[in-house]
Amino acid sequence: PFQAAVNGVAATWADFAAASGIARYDVALASTAGGIAGDGDILPFGAVRGATQTSMFIQHALQDRASVYVGVRATSRAGTSTVAWSGRILVDAKPPEGGAVYDMNENGSWDDDVEYFGNATRITASWDDFRPGKSGISDFLVGLGTFSG
Structure with a gap:
């Protein structure tokens, strides 16, 4: 998908499940699919305000024509975690x-x-x-x- 905004990315996620429940979500922004060494090279993983909400606007300055990927890490109440990455989002501000x-x-x-x-x-x-x-x-x-x- 494409977006014109250069001030961040709107992200929504679902389908994370854990027997003990989800304790928190962290989000990251990366310039490549899957991030760099599993983390975001544009914006490293950080906690979502509201801990378990499933959407947010990730505010971060982006360059026109940049490709970005959103990573979401779900951590269970038992302390285990898993990460999912979005497909490519192309910033086209012009x-x-x-x-x-x-x-x-x-x-x-x-x-x-x-x-x-x-x-x-x-x-x-x-x-x-x-x-x-x-x-x-x-x-x-x-x-x-x-x-x-």
């Missing part, structure tokens, strides 16, 4: 670049800007040259108004 919009004039050719439309029920437009960020472009939203911008 919007698509460039782009041009064209409207069609009365004779059917494309122009940079048409000043007058003779058809009051239909306006045709096209766009191109938008360059996506790392995550691609998911959709385009089109608006219509009486002023540019």
